[in-house]
Amino acid sequence: MDLKKRLGYSTIWMSIGATGTSITSFVVFVVISRLLTPAEIGLVAFTLILVDIGKLIANAGLGKAIVQDPECGETFASTCFYLNLIFATLTAALFYFIGVPLVEAFYDPAAGPILQVLCLLLFLEGVKAVHEGKLKRSFAFRIIAARTVFSSLISGVVGVYMAFAGYGVWALVAQQVVNLGLVSLTTIWMARWRPSLTFSAGHARKLMRFSSPLLAAQLMGTVSSKVYELLVGILIGPAALGLFKVGGRALYILQDIVLKPFEHTLLSALSRLPDTPTMAHATMRVIRMSAYMTFPIFFGAAAIAPDFIVLVFGQKWETSGQLMTILALGIPPMVVGFHIKDALTAKGHSRQVMNLAGVMLAINGVLGLSTVPLGLTAAAVGFSARNYIVLVFYLRLFRRMMGQSPMGVLKAVGPAFTASIMMMLLVMGVGMAVPGDVPTYFSVPMMCLAGIVFYLLLMATAFKQETSNFLDEGADMLPAKVKPVAQVLQRLLGTT
Known part of the structure; x- marks a missing residue:
């Protein structure tokens, strides 16, 4: 199978996995958010921001080295595993003994015990990094997708059960x-790989230079993507962070569904291309x-957001819709x-x-410190504006490199x-034209349908x-059984 088809198959499988996982976690979050207050949501949200940062340190970028390295022999992989284990253990200890007291002192004492339990995630992240890298390297994305959906379903059931049983914020933690x-x-089980008792100082130096x-x-x-949430929590408080988090939650789900598949598959595919011009051309086509x-999807989400938030989360989260x-x-840039x-990686x-x-x-x-003290709306404007500013720097680097x-x-x-x-x-416009007495469970789907039809x-x-370009590219990447659908669309549109 050529690289384009492997990318197509892999992206489809990761889309399936991301969609299943995201929908499950979103449903769980909706159920729990209806039972908890904004302040309680803000407590868990703040600790999860810190854990997300800690996961990166625990992973240390070494999993990507497994994917990117052209050879990745046994000694190389084992060295990478033990380095990850060291990073994960040290990170978990750092967060437990230093991070927890700081959170209790400068954010909220109730967040300390939550972070203590979530430190376990930092260790788990490092343990699985090399095994996951090996699965990605071999384009085993169907296995990865099945794994994520299975885990999401089981953990979702646990979370919902605990929420209805009255465990409060601990339902999200569990x-x-x-x-x-x-x-x-x-x-670890699906990778079918065990580290050998070997460690190479030379490989370790190579890994650290890359990672x-x-x-x-x-x-x-x-930290850049989370700085607004951190500042909202610290400067305005847990309740404000809860409102801000709910406002972005549906967008995070959409990002997981439409962007995560590319994140998992694109690096593996681009790393196999022979030269810079070929890689640059492929990146342009993917963009x-x-x-x-x-x-x-994201501009449509902006249009329906106020009604959508009230429909799904309830009236108490109305501010989150705005x-x-x-x-x-701010998502498209x-x-x-x-x-x-x-591509650069x-x-x-x-x-x-x-x-x-x-x-x-x-x-x-700079933007966060300038906008967050002015309130939640100003913070959201700053968050979106920064994506357009940062895009300028990405484009300049893409041209130079x-x-x-x-x-x-x-x-x-x-x-x-x-x-x-x-x-x-x-x-x-459709939303404003809908009479006020029309229930949101009818108006929101109607707005979505109008958007889909008009865009197409x-x-x-x-x-x-x-x-025509989109269908041509898609037809090359689709499985043989699905390809006739794209060809029919091409004929209907007269683009063949």
């Missing part, structure tokens, strides 16, 4: 621990396809930057990725961006060439 515990166990800049970049990138699929609209407007970062430009992450952190810090002009990238995503904006405005009509008429 869900997280059970989920990663099952993921780790099944990953250190990547770890720093991932760490700064994650173009991704924009066609994802831009309307925040979701603003936050959704992040999609483009996401793919550029993967696949090419081995981890130090440049690290430097760019430092710039992002500085921008986020891989020869792709910023204008070429903007032209590639222009049709999808324009059509998505037009679609969003139409959906907002625009892309099939005003941007017909873009649709």
